Amino acid sequence: MVNRNKKIETGETMQLEILRYNPEVATEPSFQMYKVPFHEDWSILDAVNHIKNEIDGTLSYRWSCQMGVCGSCGIMINNIPKLSCGTFLRDYYPNKISIEPLDGFPVEKDLISDIDDFLTKLTDIKPYIIRNKGEEKSLDEGEYRQSPAELAQFKQYSMCINCMLCYAACPVYALDSTFIGPAAIALGQRYNMDSRDQGREDRQELIASHEGIWECTFVGECSAVCPKDVDPAAAIQRAKVSSTIDWFKDVLIPWRKKK
Amino acid sequence: MITNHDIVMVGGGGAGLRAAIAIAETNPNLNIAVVSKVYPMRSHTVAAEGGAAAVIKDNDSIENHIHDTIAGGDWLCDQDAVELFVKEAPKELIQMEHWGCPWNREPNGSVSVRPFGGMKIERTWYAADKTGFHMLHTLFQTSLKYNNITRYDEWFATKIIKENNRCQGVTAIELRTGKVQAISGKSVIMCTGGSGRIFPFTTNGGIKTGDGMAMAYKVGVPLKDMEFIQYHPTGLPGTGILITEAARGEGGILVNKDGYRYLQDYNLGKPLNIDDPNHPVKKSMELGPRDRLSQAFVGEMEQGKTAPGPYGQVVYLDIRHLGEKKIDKKIPFVRELSKNYASIDPVHELIPVRPVVHYMMGGIDTDITGATSLPGLYAAGECACVSINGANRLGSNSLTELLVFGSRAGRAAAKFALENPKIDTHLLEMQAKDEQERISKNFFQKKGGTERIFTLRKEMHDTMEAGAGIYRTETSLKETCNKIKELKDRFTNINIEDRSLNFNTELTSALELEFMLELAEVISHSALERKESRGSHQRTDFPERDDHNFLKHSLAYQTETKPQIDYKDVVITKWPPGERVYG
Numbered sequence: 069m070v071n072r073n074k075k076i077e078t079g080e081t082m083q084l085e086i087l088r089y090n091p092e093v094a095t096e097p098s099f100q101m102y103k104v105p106f107h108e109d110w111s112i113l114d115a116v117n118h119i120k121n122e123i124d125g126t127l128s129y130r131w132s133c134q135m136g137v138c139g140s141c142g143i144m145i146n147n148i149p150k151l152s153c154g155t156f157l158r159d160y161y162p163n164k165i166s167i168e169p170l171d172g173f174p175v176e177k178d179l180i181s182d183i184d185d186f187l188t189k190l191t192d193i194k195p196y197i198i199r200n201k202g203e204e205k206s207l208d209e210g211e212y213r214q215s216p217a218e219l220a221q222f223k224q225y226s227m228c229i230n231c232m233l234c235y236a237a238c239p240v241y242a243l244d245s246t247f248i249g250p251a252a253i254a255l256g257q258r259y260n261m262d263s264r265d266q267g268r269e270d271r272q273e274l275i276a277s278h279e280g281i282w283e284c285t286f287v288g289e290c291s292a293v294c295p296k297d298v299d300p301a302a303a304i305q306r307a308k309v310s311s312t313i314d315w316f317k318d319v320l321i322p323w324r325k326k327k
Numbered sequence: 328m329i330t331n332h333d334i335v336m337v338g339g340g341g342a343g344l345r346a347a348i349a350i351a352e353t354n355p356n357l358n359i360a361v362v363s364k365v366y367p368m369r370s371h372t373v374a375a376e377g378g379a380a381a382v383i384k385d386n387d388s389i390e391n392h393i394h395d396t397i398a399g400g401d402w403l404c405d406q407d408a409v410e411l412f413v414k415e416a417p418k419e420l421i422q423m424e425h426w427g428c429p430w431n432r433e434p435n436g437s438v439s440v441r442p443f444g445g446m447k448i449e450r451t452w453y454a455a456d457k458t459g460f461h462m463l464h465t466l467f468q469t470s471l472k473y474n475n476i477t478r479y480d481e482w483f484a485t486k487i488i489k490e491n492n493r494c495q496g497v498t499a500i501e502l503r504t505g506k507v508q509a510i511s512g513k514s515v516i517m518c519t520g521g522s523g524r525i526f527p528f529t530t531n532g533g534i535k536t537g538d539g540m541a542m543a544y545k546v547g548v549p550l551k552d553m554e555f556i557q558y559h560p561t562g563l564p565g566t567g568i569l570i571t572e573a574a575r576g577e578g579g580i581l582v583n584k585d586g587y588r589y590l591q592d593y594n595l596g597k598p599l600n601i602d603d604p605n606h607p608v609k610k611s612m613e614l615g616p617r618d619r620l621s622q623a624f625v626g627e628m629e630q631g632k633t634a635p636g637p638y639g640q641v642v643y644l645d646i647r648h649l650g651e652k653k654i655d656k657k658i659p660f661v662r663e664l665s666k667n668y669a670s671i672d673p674v675h676e677l678i679p680v681r682p683v684v685h686y687m688m689g690g691i692d693t694d695i696t697g698a699t700s701l702p703g704l705y706a707a708g709e710c711a712c713v714s715i716n717g718a719n720r721l722g723s724n725s726l727t728e729l730l731v732f733g734s735r736a737g738r739a740a741a742k743f744a745l746e747n748p749k750i751d752t753h754l755l756e757m758q759a760k761d762e763q764e765r766i767s768k769n770f771f772q773k774k775g776g777t778e779r780i781f782t783l784r785k786e787m788h789d790t791m792e793a794g795a796g797i798y799r800t801e802t803s804l805k806e807t808c809n810k811i812k813e814l815k816d817r818f819t820n821i822n823i824e825d826r827s828l829n830f831n832t833e834l835t836s837a838l839e840l841e842f843m844l845e846l847a848e849v850i851s852h853s854a855l856e857r858k859e860s861r862g863s864h865q866r867t868d869f870p871e872r873d874d875h876n877f878l879k880h881s882l883a884y885q886t887e888t889k890p891q892i893d894y895k896d897v898v899i900t901k902w903p904p905g906e907r908v909y910g
Contacts, residue, residue, distance in 0.1 A: 092827045109565065109637075109670070121781035125824040125833040130365075132532035135568045135664060137460055138369045154667060176503060177830040187366070187480070195468040197427040204425070211424040213436030219429060226429050226461065230368050255468070262427060 129179035139229035149236035170236040198267025225258035234290035250290035250300030328508035335512030339367030342708025343518035345733030351473035375459020376571035378451035379726035381416035400717020401862035405898035419730035445616035494704035505828025509759035513744035526684040527788035530569035541842035552689035554854035560620035562683030564638035579646040584634035596910025621682035643677035697736025718862025776822035
């Protein structure tokens with residue numbers, strides 16, 4: 069049998085132009101050029117690790133799993149937000165690659181962005197199962213029944229790895245950071261659409277607010293860059309539809325309003 | 328500088344978050360801290376794929392799960408711990424279900440289970456092949472509802488603070504500023520995971536450097552059974568990326584370079600045809616335990632029946648016969664990973680695989696409540712050794728373990744904190760000051776260091792793989808022990824180029840290497856002293872299991888010169904040591 073795990077070394081090199089910024093010593097970011105060996109199976113992260121290990125120990129960036137699931141290593145690669153562990157040198161060879169921290173976030177140092185804003189928004193959206201008082205099942209009663217079709221309703225939105233690529237791509241978030249943003253809304257919808265959840269109204273105030281779905285202009289960039297096909301744009305769209313239905317119901321059938 | 332809490336979790340992965348929630352639910356007045364060197368959802372629990380074991384179906388039994396676990400662990404498991412683990416497992420997984428974990432379902436809406444290696448009956452709950460990811464995010468998102476949990480995201484813990492023979496907190500570096508401070512806790516739970524990064528080929532993420540194990544060892548807490556390192560039989564060559572055992576649970580087969588299902592030559596049963604409705608047979612062939620499958624790979628390699636690749640020898644995992652539809656429904660991540668990282672589509676092609684370091688059975692010695700020998704210090708998850716995994720962990724027990732024992736450690740640590748409220752904050756602040764000075768002196772003020780972190784790390788990788796890998800001998804282990812000693816000496820001459828305070832990832836890499844060298848020494852000395860072969864610890868110079876001398880846990884203590892290795896008895900209750908039978 070032929071070994072299909074392809075070659076490693078070619079003797080060729082590639083250039084990586086990395087935006088460096090250390091606020092302790094510099095007032096402005098500036099690009100630094102590095103030359104790395106070209107390996108067909110190397111991810112951008114492998115190349116950046118090579119720089120850190122063998123060329124320049126001061127380069128700072130986040131990474132961990134190297135398999136596209138921990139969500140740490142999002143950066144701008146030639147101006148497009150991507151996971152550095154899931155993007156490969158071979159797709160750019162022999163051209164120079166430009167690397168910058170994610171757009172739309174304050175920079176801590178080099179490629180490390182400050183994402184605390186997202187953590188606050190995620191908390192505000194209440195991303196957990198909410199049951200009405202007295203309607204929680206006890207553990208002794210076993211699992212909630214959920215059909216494969218009910219699972220399929222929200223499964224896609226549960227695949228979000230919080231990598232922040234969608235925020236970096238979002239033109240609305242770039243202009244107005246009060247916008248809750250694609251991932252947080254998708255995760256709110258993930259629970260809204262879960263058959264076990266009864267908390268939609270608790271989330272609705274924020275989701276349906278100005279900072280929520282209505283700010284989205286439906287450009288769809290978030291879904292285009294999502295490495296896990298979560299499709300946050302669709303989540304926002306669905307939330308708009310259900311919020312509109314809510315509004316009509318409240319106006320047309322006011323006696324329905326709230327228990 | 329100091330901040331004060333009742334209970335401090337170090338590590339925000341599955342065990343740390345489960346413990347934090349357990350405490351929050353026990354008592355909403357307790358002040359809880361979760362200290363993690365990464366944002367919690369980056370923790371390596373995220374990478375677990377196949378699933379979590381618990382008895383839920385009528386065709387299964389508690390007795391079955393207990394027996395599979397004990398036999399899988401080659402009788403080195405504490406049977407009291409295994410028994411309560413198996414009994415508490417279903418409740419913990421149902422709890423995860425109530426918190427929203429998207430388990431795969433049967434048409435009637437009940438949770439689905441799948442078979443895994445070493446299991447008599449299928450009992451692995453799964454969320455496609457991203458079970459760890461979904462569990463971690465479910466726990467993290469659920470933890471956001473408790474306002475008595477304070478998170479220290481991207482704080483790097485450096486040391487356990489011990490005062491008056493009691494653990495009273497940790498010192499940690501705030502990565503954003505570089506400031507070192509004390510975070511005090513009336514009790515502390517270590518939940519920092521394993522240390523696969525000691526080895527060159529591993530499924531473990533870059534953060535898995537054994538920090539908590541090393542910190543506990545340095546304050547005199549023994550590390551138990553550290554010689555037992557699990558190689559997962561199917562990692563991608565080069566990157567070490569895990570191809571889940573679920574691929575074989577769903578019917579995938581392993582073949583050598585000639586296309587032959589070689590496991591039949593290693594006392595793992597006879598293969599059924601892949602079209603046979605009874606394939607795959609549980610506890611047989613591809614569904615044998617991980618240690619035996621990894622050892623079979625070495626056997627094939629020695630006979631020249633593996634295939635050469637750019638990163639060494641490989642065998643092949645063949646899942647083509649499952650078909651695109653089943654692959655995309657049950658193990659989509661396997662396809663995604665193979666495409667991205669091996670440039671092959673497993674719907675049409677064979678996946679090249681080799682054994683890669685996956686899990687540490689050993690860890691901080693704890694009792695069944697998670698308590699260590701140091702009052703106030705607890706541990707749970709991979710960094711702990713309770714022991715339920717013995718000499719070889721059964722696939723899909725680790726995700727369940729972090730729930731059961733995360734929860735137990737949380738409750739026990741909460742009780743300890745309430746009963747022992749007195750903390751000496753002045754002494755803790757002094758310790759934090761000393762720690763700041765130590766770091767500054769060893770890494771920042773030093774001039775003329777010549778050793779690169781990368782070089783030392785690589786030499787550590789090479790000697791661990793060569794001397795303390797799947798097969799070991801006295802000669803190989805002695806060489807490794809000597810080499811690690813040399814590397815520890817050379818580490819004192821480390822060079823740090825980055826002198827900035829904020830996000831100094833070169834400094835944290837150096838601290839991680841320091842932790843790993845400590846553990847590498849413990850692993851190789853523990854392995855040298857265990858003169859038998861059991862589970863994942865295979866000595867070619869002592870090929871038999873020796874219950875007379877070694878039905879015992881090893882305990883490694885730090886001394887001035889080298890680890891001191893003691894032993895304690897394994898708890899045997901109802902299941903006397905027997906032969907491991909597969910096939």
